Every structure is written in structure tokens, then in C-alpha cells.
Amino acid sequence: MPIAQIKFMPDNRIIQVEEGTTLLAAAAQAEIFIKSGCGGKGTCGACKVVVQSGEPQVTGTGNLTPDQLSKGVRLACKTIIQGDMIIEVPPESRLQEHQVLLGDTQKGLLQESEHDLLETFGHHPLATKQRIVLSSPTLTENTSDWARLTMELRRVLKAGDRPIHIPLSILQNLPETLRKANWDISVTLTDLESGFTVTHVEAGNNNPLFGLAIDIGTTTVVVYLIDLSNGKIVDQQGSYNKQARYGDDVISRIVYAVESEENLQLIRQAVVETINDLVDKLLSRQSIPQTDISSAVVAGNTTMTQLFLGVDPKYIRLEPYIPTMSTVPSVTARDLGLHMLPEALVHCYPSVASYVGGDIVAGTLVTDLANGEDITLFIDIGTNGEIVLGNQDWLVSCACSAGPSFEGGGITFGMRAMPGAIERVVIDSDTLDVSLKVIGKGLPVGICGSGLVDCLAKMLSAGIIDRAGNFQLGHPSGSERLRETADDKEFVLAWAHQAGGQKDVVITENDVKNIIRAKGAIYAGIRSLLNMVAVDLEMISRIVIAGGFGNYLNVHDSVRIGLLPDLEPERFEFIGNSSVKGARLALLSQRAWREAEELGRKMTYVELSVGATFMDEYVSALFLPHTDLSLFPSCH
Amino acid sequence: MPIAQIKFMPDNRIIQVEEGTTLLAAAAQAEIFIKSGCGGKGTCGACKVVVQSGEPQVTGTGNLTPDQLSKGVRLACKTIIQGDMIIEVPPESRLQEHQVLLGDTQKGLLQESEHDLLETFGHHPLATKQRIVLSSPTLTENTSDWARLTMELRRVLKAGDRPIHIPLSILQNLPETLRKANWDISVTLTDLESGFTVTHVEAGNNNPLFGLAIDIGTTTVVVYLIDLSNGKIVDQQGSYNKQARYGDDVISRIVYAVESEENLQLIRQAVVETINDLVDKLLSRQSIPQTDISSAVVAGNTTMTQLFLGVDPKYIRLEPYIPTMSTVPSVTARDLGLHMLPEALVHCYPSVASYVGGDIVAGTLVTDLANGEDITLFIDIGTNGEIVLGNQDWLVSCACSAGPSFEGGGITFGMRAMPGAIERVVIDSDTLDVSLKVIGKGLPVGICGSGLVDCLAKMLSAGIIDRAGNFQLGHPSGSERLRETADDKEFVLAWAHQAGGQKDVVITENDVKNIIRAKGAIYAGIRSLLNMVAVDLEMISRIVIAGGFGNYLNVHDSVRIGLLPDLEPERFEFIGNSSVKGARLALLSQRAWREAEELGRKMTYVELSVGATFMDEYVSALFLPHTDLSLFPSCH
Ligand code: FES
Numbered sequence A, B: 001m002p003i004a005q006i007k008f009m010p011d012n013r014i015i016q017v018e019e020g021t022t023l024l025a026a027a028a029q030a031e032i033f034i035k036s037g038c039g040g041k042g043t044c045g046a047c048k049v050v051v052q053s054g055e056p057q058v059t060g061t062g063n064l065t066p067d068q069l070s071k072g073v074r075l076a077c078k079t080i081i082q083g084d085m086i087i088e089v090p091p092e093s094r095l096q097e098h099q100v101l102l103g104d105t106q107k108g109l110l111q112e113s114e115h116d117l118l119e120t121f122g123h124h125p126l127a128t129k130q131r132i133v134l135s136s137p138t139l140t141e142n143t144s145d146w147a148r149l150t151m152e153l154r155r156v157l158k159a160g161d162r163p164i165h166i167p168l169s170i171l172q173n174l175p176e177t178l179r180k181a182n183w184d185i186s187v188t189l190t191d192l193e194s195g196f197t198v199t200h201v202e203a204g205n206n207n208p209l210f211g212l213a214i215d216i217g218t219t220t221v222v223v224y225l226i227d228l229s230n231g232k233i234v235d236q237q238g239s240y241n242k243q244a245r246y247g248d249d250v251i252s253r254i255v256y257a258v259e260s261e262e263n264l265q266l267i268r269q270a271v272v273e274t275i276n277d278l279v280d281k282l283l284s285r286q287s288i289p290q291t292d293i294s295s296a297v298v299a300g301n302t303t304m305t306q307l308f309l310g311v312d313p314k315y316i317r318l319e320p321y322i323p324t325m326s327t328v329p330s331v332t333a334r335d336l337g338l339h340m341l342p343e344a345l346v347h348c349y350p351s352v353a354s355y356v357g358g359d360i361v362a363g364t365l366v367t368d369l370a371n372g373e374d375i376t377l378f379i380d381i382g383t384n385g386e387i388v389l390g391n392q393d394w395l396v397s398c399a400c401s402a403g404p405s406f407e408g409g410g411i412t413f414g415m416r417a418m419p420g421a422i423e424r425v426v427i428d429s430d431t432l433d434v435s436l437k438v439i440g441k442g443l444p445v446g447i448c449g450s451g452l453v454d455c456l457a458k459m460l461s462a463g464i465i466d467r468a469g470n471f472q473l474g475h476p477s478g479s480e481r482l483r484e485t486a487d488d489k490e491f492v493l494a495w496a497h498q499a500g501g502q503k504d505v506v507i508t509e510n511d512v513k514n515i516i517r518a519k520g521a522i523y524a525g526i527r528s529l530l531n532m533v534a535v536d537l538e539m540i541s542r543i544v545i546a547g548g549f550g551n552y553l554n555v556h557d558s559v560r561i562g563l564l565p566d567l568e569p570e571r572f573e574f575i576g577n578s579s580v581k582g583a584r585l586a587l588l589s590q591r592a593w594r595e596a597e598e599l600g601r602k603m604t605y606v607e608l609s610v611g612a613t614f615m616d617e618y619v620s621a622l623f624l625p626h627t628d629l630s631l632f633p634s635c636h
């Protein structure tokens, strides 16, 4: 294939690609990441670019208007390179580096309780390092190297007759390693229920041993570097999940992955690459060699876990929504291609169901939910809302498809919590004048989840919308911000001249309805679960909220729009990234890891689409805050 | 590097190789295998070829005579290609296809006792196949695929809470496999002490399952294809070990392997290739797919086992001669590159010491040596003689470096038991006329181990040699067959015109002394072991002999030359290839495999080089049959 030269503006980045490549793929090669909500099917319209020069082949135009088309706007996923081009990638089409929600290690409730939990479970990491000095063999003391080493390990580890495994790759070099070290060695082992596994043998040393706690989120991947000797988080790093190239949400990624074996490998590689980049950064910053990273625990939703392992995700999205496995076999870093000790074992948190994954089990563990008689409600809000309810005696969980609204998806000016996103809104009820708080130092270009919750609550108070989300065009203020267009009714949050884009930043009636549907789904999920186990709201001692959304969540406004139940603010806790915290806990405590596997088995999954309960609850929740106002006494 | 064209005659085979390659390597590329006893060091002189045209670079001439040099004779290992050449490879320099000693399945004692042993141990193969029909999942019965399968496997296998492992590669495709098969599947599992391991999941079927019993000998590799359902040997195939390219014996192969990581990989690949060629032949002959081969048990000496697994063999040949491992972890066919089910497990027999390997443990198992109070002596004669003595209560073993004489090495006209080899000799005491029995239909070109034993016994009877092996040139017959040359004294077994080569086939005084040293080492090994445990010869109920040598061994002549102790012929048994038979037994019986691992641990290894006993015994055994004639009463 001939090679074409593509220049991306305003980055001014030039790359060479084969003709026949899509612009979307070419941009990824240039490390310019373009949104692709539909996974490159040409339907979502997220990947708009402007062709400034060049004559590409256009295989689809989706919902582009004649006006846009005449201005050179094209869908990057449906534009095939046929020769040199100059392309402008507008800001709204870009996946940008954003404020990644790292677990909060400075302050907050979880930091306290996590520390307690490690004390409760006991600090016995899955991987440990033993310093061993062997007697050297003689003609009469002539047992084999591995038998000699096993005998001593068995003594030191008090292993009884539990099996001690050694991988072939370590045996292959064992004789030389032992003799070069003059029989004074350090052995790294992982201790699991199935026995011990040797993961490294090296010359004797007292260097600390490290492990990785990894949260694979659909949007964001976070890695903690942990010193296994004291449990400390030495450093942490987060970034976008590079799988976003292949689709924004789990469904579009599954659709992409099941298209071909090659696609599955590409999407697997994308997350491996994401993790490796983070690990590389951590290791170089801390001057730690890869071979000191002896173990990793990974928490992610079921789809993320299966894609990370290259396990066919097809049936996760087909009724009856069956994941391939609940507990996950431990796999070597070598087999996965991670930048760690090659034989280090990587342990993935077990899943409960296709839509209640390892991240939720991890969250359940760190919220200490299954301990004591008090009932806890745990909610992880992302594209899906996952809910767990229970105490030491019982655990039920469900997932409700909230849609991507709270992450900015499907909202006209929706965006993730990154610089330029509106995160707080104040509206003057008389004049409808607006005050905004924007993330970062720039002008507002869109609105993120926490901003949307705020906005809805304030629009309701100000009488801009009614309880069903209908816009009240005849608002007494007569404000120009409230207006009707050809397509919809909308409210202007920021005028073009105040905004980072060239357009007014608005929220439409359709946006509002989307958010109502999302919050309705989560609230209906909570109610359905409560009904199922005949638990009254008042019986819930704690409501723990986790997720990227939760970091900025205004509890008062969340209750006002009926996203969260109307309880005293004291019962709410924010836990941030409970997934990575759970990964850390398991890494540091064999008992925690066993408990996690136990939790996975113990938790009952309720499929909300069975029976009418959820639908009834959902319909009742499509008002602000709810059809039944008696559920929201504080909102009168 | 420029490319040269090399033509090999009389094969008339032409290949292209890079200049700078040795002729030895080029011949191997042309699939013409040339002997290289010294592993290509230029010292053994086995790799003689004749340069008919071309101007190579000669980097060594070893012991070639000026006459040979002038006739174009060169050492293939020391001849570097500099341009096109025509090369003649004489028959005596070739490793030829030979009568491979396959285990005798038609007749003989072992066939009987092996059958008994399988009954004793019980027919419970390491690998089994289970037909499973699962209920299909629903929205309410929504456990994961693997949890659903585990539950049913646990029930069918009566697995209690023993672990059931599944490799990632099988999980990756499990969902599709289950659904395409409509939940009616066949699962192949291996049952080991550490738990069950799933090695294959496929659509439900009742095809039989097969396993491989593999003997990796230094010279010969033998594979049995076993039907696991009934234990039958479906087919068998043997061939040279392709590692012979890199040296004739274990020591020269170790020397080659430890030179570089690349060499170790090459020599590992050579045996893997050997096995795969055999497996390919068996499978195509029997029309069986690779995926029906579910398990393999391998028996080989310690060096063969380590080289097969790519485990650094360096310290096997350095005092104090320590092997890397005794018991060997099971490894997947995928990791080893064998032509089987990729996740099938390959189990190697444990070693006792560097020079008492898995083949000897296998032999000990099939001779039923550790059963009952009767004492058995087991001898495996090859390049090394390995000896095991014991009964149910105790087991001792040793190895004595017999040298390669009995396999034809270091003997002027020595060769392996292949067509053209003299295997029986009769000498007229008066005239010294000779009658020969030659393997195959052709003329005699050399003499193999069984022929050498015969020859020595007959030369002693005829007065050609005295008890010390000295030639008696003044023999009353005045036969021209008995003669002195510039270098040595020799006896002509076949005149040039009767022989396949162009020379008289002779046995020299030096040859005789070599054989005496070899038989002396084995006999001394037997005596040393007996002394050590204070067992009298008469207390031994059975002497079991195994190995390529044993197939043709004349017990009477072996006793006459003092190779075997002087006991009634009824006490001797021939067992043929006990190594592959032991591999089969373990493949078919979990109890046998556990017993084998137990045997390996139980057996005491005695290093004969410690203390003076062996040396004293050895010196006394350097007569025919022995210095102490009272040990050989039947020989007066
Ligand atoms: S002299 Fe060439 S291989 Fe030995």
C-alpha cells in the first residue's frame, strides 16, 4: 500500500500511514485520541474532524448536516485515507488527559477504615521473600538442587506437606543461580490455597519487595505501587484506559472485541499497554527494577477483567448475561505481558455476575460491609450503577443500567470530570443568572456528572423545569437563557463569548430527561433491592458511595433530584476509588484475599430485568425527586 | 555471507549454505547425519569425509594420516566451507537408521509381569475424559460458565474439595465452546496430587483418549502410542536421538549445551524434533488428531531429562555431580513444543542422582523390584551401566562409567546394533576359522556389543587371548587372522573381500582391553553394591538386564567374560526397554506414578568414586572372567 502523510492540527503532528487506514486509526497512531462512542460504527457522531486538505474516501456521514459536510466536517471512523491530508481535530472530539480520580490517601473515612481492615485481616502479603542459606552439596550429601532448596523452604515456611511449586523457567537456571550466589539466596514465593509457588530465585539480598494494586476501570486505570513489607503506598499513577479507542463503554468494547480474534487481542493489548505505561512511570520515578515487583492484584468490572485476560466477552451482553468465570485463576505476568517479574502471579478479583464484577467485590471488602449486624448500602456510580446491600449474614447485589449520563455521555455538552468541565452551578431564581465553578483554570467547555446533578437541582428550585423535567418556557424572569430551538428546549449555562468553544454551553430538555432516567434507574435499583430483602430505608446504617462521580458529589443535591435516598447526611460516606483500595488490601493480606473470594461466592446477584418490581420502581422514580414525595420528606 | 552450493555424494543431495559453515553442520542441514563422537572438537576422527572438489578452509586434521590427507580425506567438523564443493560421505562416517530396540510386546517375561503390574496398580490413567451435559443458564440460574462446569465436574469426579485448575487458554474460549456444543461437552482432565487440571474442553464425544509413553535414550528415542481406555499399545515407533549431531554421549552433549544459551536451545530442540517426528508418524499412521493426545510420561536419564526441559545441565558433570531436580514439575505440551493437545501435561520420571535417572526409576518400577522380600539386581547396560539392588525394604543404586564399548564406541570396528553389525561369532579353536552372524542381509562392516561379548568369550576359549586380554601371537594354528601391525596386534574377523567395507574387519588388542575395562566396571559396580549392603551373590533371586545391549546378550558368554555374575541362567531375565515400559505404566496408573515418585525418593544413590572399594573391585575384574576364579565356578 502506498504511504500517505497526515498532518493533525492544531497539534501540528505529522505521521506516515498506509493508504486505506481510517483517520480514527491514524490519529491513534499519532497519539491523538479521538472519541468514538459507537466503537467506529459511524453512528455516534463523536469522532468529528475537519478535513482541511486532501481527498479521502468517505464511507459514511452518519448524522452530519449538509452544512457541516460542506465545511469539511467528516467522521474520522468513516474516512479512509487515500493520500496526503491536513486534518483539524476540534477539542470536543478529543479524549483529553483529565483529573484522574485517584484513591484519596490523604484524608477521608476510607483511609481510616482501610487501615483498620489491614489490622483486622493481618499483614501477610500474598507474596513474600525468604532469605535462605543452603549448605553446599558434596559427594555424599548429593541431593538435587531443587530438593535441597525445597527442604529448607519447607522448614522456614513451616509448610508442612503443602505443595511448593516451581515454574520450569526458574528451574532452568537454578543451578547457576545457586552457585553464583554461593548458596546464599533470596526466594520470592506466593502463598495461595493451592500451595506455594516460587516466583523468583536470586542472590541473597534484603531489598524490599513490591506489589501492584490495579484498578481497571472502563474509563480510567489506576495503579498503586505498594511496599509489601509495611503496606505503604509508595507511589500511585492513573491514566485513561487506552481501550477507549475502541469504544466508550463496555458494550461497545464487547461489540468490537467479538468481531474477530484479532480485535480481542488488540483490545487486550490496549489495557496491558495502559498498565505497563503506568508501571514504567512508577518504577522509573522510584528507581525500582521490574524484578522487584513480585505480585499484583487487579480489580475491574467483569468485562474489563475478561478483556484484560483475553477471555471471550461475547455472552456478557447477551441474555441471560453469563460471565465466563467467577473466581479467576492466577496468571503469570509473563503470560499477560506485564512489566513485572516474569513469573510473578497476577490475581484478579472474582466477579459475582456479568454486571457485578471484581471492582464491586473489592469495594464490598473495603467498606467492611459483611462485618457486624448493621446494614450497609454500597453504591458504585459509573456508566452502570452497581449496588450491594447487606451485613455479616447476607449480601445482595444488582446492577442498573444508568446510562453514561453521569460520566457525560449522551448529554449535549456532557464531558468527564476534566479541565473545562462545569462542576458546580448556582442559578438565581429571579433572574436565572448563572454562576459556575469550572475544573481547572480555563473557560467552561462542557459539564460533568457532579455539575449535572447540581444543575438539575438548581433548575428545579428555580422553576426552570417541573418535577417531570419539562422546561417551563413561560418562566417569569423572561430570561433569554431559557429558549426554544428548532430541535429542543434548552437553558444556556454559559454564553459562547464566555465559553471555551465557539458555542453557547447549554443543557437541553432531552439532556434533563436522560439524567432523570439515569438517576431513576439507580434509585429504582436501590428500592428493588430493599423490597427484595424487606429492608426499610431507615434500617440502613451507612450508605457508602464510590466511583469517579462520587468524588465531587453533592449529597444534598443528589437527594433533591432523587438520586440518593433521603437520609441524614451523616449516614453517607464517600469512599473514592474503592476498587484499587480493595486490590491493595488483598495484596497485603492472605486473609483478605480469601475473604474476597468468599465474598464473591456469598453475594447473591439479582437480575433486575426479571419481574415487574424494577420497572414499577423505575417509572415511579422518573420524577424529581420521585412520584411518591413521602419518600423525600426533606425536600418539601 | 556469500552462499555456497554443496553436493553430497553418493546421495547426490545439493544444498545452499552460507560460507563459514562447517561441513558437519552443512551435512546435518542436508539431513545427512555424520558421526561426531567428540561433538565436533576434531579429536575423535569419526566425521571423516572425502573432498572431491572445492577449496575449503581446514582448521584441524586430528589423527588423519598424510596418506588420507593426500586422498582428500578431511574431518567434517574442522572443514569450513569457502565456496562450492562436492563431498563424499563414506558409509562408516554415517549415523544410519538402525534396528531400534523397541520394547518387546510380543513375548518375554516382562510382558507378563507388566500386565500383572497394571492389574496390581490399577488402571486409572493420569488423564481421563468426562462426558458432561450441563443445564443451560437462565436469568435466574446465572452462575458463570466455569462455576457451572466446576460444580458438575466436582460431582462427577467425586472431587470433594480438591482443587480443579483450568488454564487461561481454555477459559478464553470456554463460552463459545460450551454454547456451540449446546452444553454437551467432553472435558479432559489430569489428576495429580496437587489436584485436577483441565487440559481440554470440546464438543461431547466418545472418541478414545490417547497418551504417549516416551523413552528418551542418549542414542535412541522410542514412543508408544497408548489407548488410555484399555491400556493397549496401539502403535510404536523409534528412531535415533537427533541430539547425536552434538555428541555421542551425555558428557559431550553437556559440554556442547553449556557453551551458550543458544546451544542449549538447539540441543533441546533436537530431541523435541525427534519426538515430534515419531509422534507425527504414529498419528498419521493411526489417523488420530493431535488433540486426542492428552498426556505423556517421559523416562530418560538425568541429562536427557534436563536437556529435554532446557534445564542447565552443567553441574551434572562437575563434582559433586548434582542434578537440578529429582522430582520434575509437570509441564504443558505447549511450553515444550510437543505435537499434542497444547495444554496436555507432560510428566517426567524423577531422577535419583546425576547418573541414576528417570529411566532407571522406570525400570525399577516395571521390574517390580521393590515388592516382596526377594532381592533383585537390576542392570541397565548402555554407555553407563546403572545398577539397582534391593527389595521392598531397601533400594541402593549406583552408576559405573562403562564407557561406550558395548554400544560400539572406542572400538576400531565398533558400531551399534544395525544392519552390517556382527552379532554372533564362532571361532574354530584349531584353525581359528571364523563363522559370523550379521544383522540384516548385507556383508559385515563392523561389530556391535553383543558380537563383542561373543567374540571375547570365543577368543579366550580358542587361546587367541589370555585372561588379561593379551594377544597370543604364537598360536599353534599359525592362522594369518592373528597378526601384528605397526600399531597393534589384531585378529581378523572378516577379510576385506567378504566385508562391506574395503578393509579387513578386525578386533585389536586395544579393543579387547577396552571391553575388559567396560565389563570390569559393571562387574565391580555390582560387587561394590553387594558389599555395601552385605548381600551375598547367592541371596539374589533375580538378575534383570535391560537396555539396547540386553536384547542380543548371550548370558553364557557374558558370564564367561565376567560381565555378569556366575549364577544359574534361570535367575536372569531380559526386559528390553524397561524405560518406555515404565513410562506406559505410569501413564495408565495414578498409583504407579505415585509409586514411581516414591521410588525416586526411597532409592539410595551410592557414589562409587568415594572410598577405595570400587577401585579395588575394578582392578580385580580386569581379568577374564576375574582375578578371583572362585567367583566364576562354572568357568573352570
Ligand atoms: S573429529 Fe570431527 S566430530 Fe570428532
Ligand SMILES: [Mg+2]
Residues within 6 Å of the ligand: A216, A217, A218, A359, A382, A547, A579
Ligand atoms: Mg470503577
Ligand SMILES: [Mg+2]
Residues within 6 Å of the ligand: B216, B217, B218, B359, B382, B547, B579
Ligand atoms: Mg535407555
